[in-house]
Amino acid sequence: MSKKITGIVLAVLLGATPALAQNAVCVEPTLPAIVDGKTAGHDQMLAAINQTKDFVAKSDVYQQCIADDLEAKKAAAAKAGTPFDEQVHTVAMAKVAAN
DSSP states (O other): OHHHHHHHHHHHHHHTHHHHHHTTTSOOOOOOOOOOTTTOOHHHHHHHHHHHHHHHHHHHHHHHHHHHHHHHHHHHHHHHTOOOOHHHHHHHHHHHHHO
């Protein structure tokens, strides 16, 4: 089942490649390493907490970047008098949801 879901996601992403390229200005933050609270020492836990807080802050910036980029694309399409490609919106929302 996992391979089936992976295949579907891959097919959607490959089909959305032009839309993905349009949102390339936003850099997705990297997830921090997961630590085991049962075995991690105090310093490891503090580091994990700080890394998690940093990730959350960067995620907020990333999601705002996607939203701003999407609005700019909608405004550009309206200004040019061309229809907005809803695939761009779909890809942007998928990125936000995945983050």
